[in-house]
Amino acid sequence: MKKILLISFVAVMISSCGNKENSESVQSSSIKVDGSSTVFPISEAVAEEFENENKDIKITANASGTGAGFKKFIRNEIDVTGASRPIKESEDKDCKEKGIEYLEIPIAYDGLAVVVSKENTWVDFLTVAELKKIWEPSAKGTVTHWDQIRAGWPHEKINLYGAGTESGTFDYFTEAIVGEARSCRTDYTASEDDNGLVSGVAGDKHSLGYFGYAYFYENQDKLKLVAIDDQKDDNGKGPILATTETIVNGTYQPLSRPLLIYINKQSSKRPEVANFVNYYIDQAPTLVPETGYVALSPEAYKLVKARFTSGTTGSLFLTLKTTVGVKLEEVLKSTQQ
Template sequence: MSRETTASLPTGFGRRDFLAAAGVALSGGLAGCSGVFAAEGKQVNVAGSSTVFPVTEAIASAFSEKNPTVNISLSKTGTGGGFGNFFCAGRTDINNASREIADAEIEQCGNNDVTPIEFQIATDALTVVVNPEADWVDCLTVEQLQEIWRTDGAQRWSDLNDEWPDEEIELYGAATTSGTFDYFNEAVLGEELNHRSDYYATERDRTIVQGVRGSETAMGYFGFSYYSENPDSIKAVSIDSGDGCVEPSIETAMSGKYTPLSRPLFIYVAKESLTKPAVRNFVRFYMEQAATDLVSDVGYVPITEDKRDENLEKLDAAVAEVTE
């Protein structure tokens, strides 16, 4: 399982400098945190999706500015890694997720007396990227994506188009523990095809940026936020799902035109953790901020005010049940 520390995180929007001052810990070793914060119930532990990470990070920094005595530990473990190794094991309060929780994960949570509560917090335009020098490709059909990413698929660009370079496609993508992997697999490959294994698989989206930036024949995919932080060093590919080429953006994700790679993003909160004031206050703040420009500044589509109100009602009901 891969983890990222502060030193290796992607940069953008000036968030990292603030985090250091605000007391938001960015570390892999968050589980079982001890010390004064944990002892006083002022520790909030979050793991999971690297795609959702920028949203949670930005909201955590804003929360920490107003609540400096609360320590929020954030870690990138992938959606599946977060559920399996931390959240459903009872070691974290919140799991960032770029897909819905699986039945097996719900069962694991239940076996450990963890009750997951789902909150949608944004919409993402999952983005396919290539090197800016790859001037032969600006748009790909879903069928071409399938041919590239399926088992025993295309090895060279010329396999897709005779006019494209006779060069090997260097592939970077999400690890199998990632919700991004699961979503891409379902949306692009479907039930009939399997995702190829001969690619550089990682939870570190910055590694994908570096790999694609460093090779003219490379391709990768990840959440739109990581593209929006690096628009000059990598190129986003438009996707044609049958109605023409559509560019990934906040606007096309919001309108529903960017298919099939627009997807909802979630956090899952352990109901039992809502007994802690720090956790329920952070989650309430999160729901309020998820409907603001803070989310679009990160590179995702905010939830609607109606969804925000629905989330807050769900949160209030859960808090009432555990604090009676």
């Protein structure tokens, strides 16, 4: 009996201690950020600068992934979550069920770089159709050599490297290239570790791979960037190389995507969170390029800021269903009226 009493006493102690600190963390000026590992470097840079200027505010940031970030967001465990794809309908529904209102802020662009080895002499550009031919599920085991993709290319085995299925990059690439999210051949080297993909492609003459532009940018000496032709002339004719300009002006399509942050509306009423998000938007034009991503146009940032200040909740993309080929300025303007 004594033992049972003791055990229950300890349990009460532990749980009361937990409660106390939970109420404390709400009072203290701390901001919790989580979400996409792609957005994380930007949030990290902003948090670093923000903390330098506001010493009394503590920020903790994590990179659990877009989906896991939304799960924590819905559980009301975090204030801000980063996303490399817009919120899904199911996630939006869960938010509503839990009574969580959110503010959605596009913050940067990320280009997906399609790369080959430096020693690859034959690939000059690829069309979206050719990429689809390589990556679609039916290519498994059949499209295996370079000369099957375009006549005149060598009869050599093609070794593919791409994002692992847990990453938002995989979702986006398959949606943009194959046409359906998460539909992809399976006989390729898949990894969540982008540095692994970089060294895989760099060390293999007959390879082809894709990953975030930042990873190409840091490894330009080892990799060759492939220009992409989407065969639509209204957004730039012919093959287009991923560069800061082509990503921001919307000609590097369909492989550039917006990165977003979502803010819990309840949290945004706390001054430190509001200040942090405003700071985030204000500093994005300088900090985003520093982290290897592409900043939005100044006009887009103005629209984004107005959207945050007005406290508009909900997502821009739920009705659009996709971010492939979307021009942010137009979408932002259309919702403002």
